[in-house]
Amino acid sequence: MENERSRALLEDAARRAIAYRQSCDARPVAPPAEALDAISRFVEPLPENGTADEEVLALLDEVGSPASVAMAGPRFFGFVIGGSTPVTVATNWLATAWDQNVVMHEVTPATALLEQVALDWLVDVLGLPSGTGGGFVTGATVANFTALAAARHRVFEDAGWDVEADGLIGAPVLKVIVSEEAHPTLFKSLGMLGLGRERVVRIPVDGQGRMIAAQMPPIDGPTIVCTQAGNINTGAFDPIGDICDAVKPSGAWVHVDGAFGLWAAASPPQAHLVAGMQNADSWATDAHKWLNVPYDCGVAFVRNPSDLASAMAITADYLVTDSEQRNPSDYTPELSRRGRGIDVWAALRSMGRSGVAELVSRCCRHATRFAAGFTDAGFDVLNEVVLNQVLVSFGDEVTTRRVIDEIQRDGTCWCGATVWQGKTAMRISISSWATTENDVETSLDAMLRIARRLVD
Numbered sequence: 001m002e003n004e005r006s007r008a009l010l011e012d013a014a015r016r017a018i019a020y021r022q023s024c025d026a027r028p029v030a031p032p033a034e035a036l037d038a039i040s041r042f043v044e045p046l047p048e049n050g051t052a053d054e055e056v057l058a059l060l061d062e063v064g065s066p067a068s069v070a071m072a073g074p075r076f077f078g079f080v081i082g083g084s085t086p087v088t089v090a091t092n093w094l095a096t097a098w099d100q101n102v103v104m105h106e107v108t109p110a111t112a113l114l115e116q117v118a119l120d121w122l123v124d125v126l127g128l129p130s131g132t133g134g135g136f137v138t139g140a141t142v143a144n145f146t147a148l149a150a151a152r153h154r155v156f157e158d159a160g161w162d163v164e165a166d167g168l169i170g171a172p173v174l175k176v177i178v179s180e181e182a183h184p185t186l187f188k189s190l191g192m193l194g195l196g197r198e199r200v201v202r203i204p205v206d207g208q209g210r211m212i213a214a215q216m217p218p219i220d221g222p223t224i225v226c227t228q229a230g231n232i233n234t235g236a237f238d239p240i241g242d243i244c245d246a247v248k249p250s251g252a253w254v255h256v257d258g259a260f261g262l263w264a265a266a267s268p269p270q271a272h273l274v275a276g277m278q279n280a281d282s283w284a285t286d287a288h289k290w291l292n293v294p295y296d297c298g299v300a301f302v303r304n305p306s307d308l309a310s311a312m313a314i315t316a317d318y319l320v321t322d323s324e325q326r327n328p329s330d331y332t333p334e335l336s337r338r339g340r341g342i343d344v345w346a347a348l349r350s351m352g353r354s355g356v357a358e359l360v361s362r363c364c365r366h367a368t369r370f371a372a373g374f375t376d377a378g379f380d381v382l383n384e385v386v387l388n389q390v391l392v393s394f395g396d397e398v399t400t401r402r403v404i405d406e407i408q409r410d411g412t413c414w415c416g417a418t419v420w421q422g423k424t425a426m427r428i429s430i431s432s433w434a435t436t437e438n439d440v441e442t443s444l445d446a447m448l449r450i451a452r453r454l455v456d
């Protein structure tokens with residue numbers, strides 16, 4: 001009887017989820033006002049007594065589904081967040097049903113092995129040095145944090161200081177060098193590591209947001225240099241190879257924040273953008289962005305896995321941490337967590353190397369087409385479109401924001417606003433597996449129709 005009820009519940013969930021996914025193409029990308037009004041139904045006092053499981057699920061679907069943004073659909077271009085391919089949603093469901101806590105190899109050998117395979121495949125597809133280690137974390141924010149914890153360990157150890165044991169009080173001076181256009185979450189990671197959001201040397205950028213390597217200060221003493229693969233506005237890449245050449249001989253650690261841009265390495269037409277990045281010491285990326293797996297899935301990579309383990313590994317009498325095999329929790333801030341590497345394994349197993357390359361290059365082709373469409377119509381594209389990012393201005397700030405608001409209201413697609421190097425722009429980010437040429441043309445038609453109406 002209990003089995004029957006749980007089967008019916010899970011089948012109902014699957015049926016509702018499938019219906020939702022299939023509606024994403026046809027529905028407005030932004031939820032309608034009535035659907036948003038209805039979410040107030042969620043606001044109620046904690047129930048004294050329980051509710052039937054079927055009713056809980058039905059409430060979530062009936063109120064939550066119409067109020068969600070169609071980020072899983074083909075025309076959400078608001079952030080570089082990708083979608084989630086059907087196979088990764090399916091394997092995510094199954095892995096959720098397994099409910100494995102991927103801490104120790106000895107206890108969950110199958111998921112630990114799947115994550116090891118997924119990591120090895122990522123190292124391969126992204127062209128990182130063989131032997132690179134890493135861990136699966138919630139996103140690029142935590143991937144930056146995790147990789148920079150390994151960096152902090154290594155540069156302090158080289159200076160004769162045990163930062164894990166003794167902390168930062170009294171530690172040797174450590175210089176952190178960042179780009180003026182580093183992503184805000186990088187500063188947050190530095191803050192969480194006790195290195196300071198503001199205690200950094202900021203290197204100026206060029207007209208595309210790339211760090212100017214020639215402005216790098218001399219390296220004298222413990223130093224971490226944070227570079228970026230993929231500027232959040234323009235998609236531009238810091239000259240990572242040149243920076244490595246300039247600072248590594250003096251012993252600096254080079255980190256690459258490649259939340260979405262690291263995926264350029266997987267696509268031959270774009271791979272030149274990350275030239276030399278394999279000479280860095282650590283890298284952060286998101287699988288929930290361009291690899292199109294469900295949230296949440298970031299990855300921290302460190303050239304020498306023992307630097308990461310020195311920063312992250314712990315043990316306790318009740319844990320089995322002395323395995324011959326790789327223990328997942330030695331490489332992540334978390335102890336308990338889901339096996340998020342399984343989704344990565346599924347994505348790579350289903351797409352293969354060529355599928356990932358095609359996904360990345362297809363999104364870049366879509367970006368080029370968007371840029372050409374706006375330029376041909378007489379609007380300003382502010383950036384060199386080298387990857388999947390397009391910045392469009394519709395004139396002054398007020399007009400540009402009015403056009404963006406109207407595009408969001410129209411519902412054909414969804415783009416957000418940004419201010420980049422002093423100019424307000426609409427930001428188009430293409431990273432979903434689901435976006436077709438037809439979606440690009442449909443979206444472009446809608447955006448141009450609105451822009452022409454609102455721009456004098």
Ligand SMILES: Cc1ncc(COP(=O)(O)O)c(C=O)c1O
Pocket residue numbers: 080138139140141142183185186228230231232257258259260286298
């Ligand atoms: C360059 C860069 N770094 C870090 C992040 C933060 O990633 P997440 O939101 O997955 O933590 C982003 C997000 O877009 C990004 O583009």
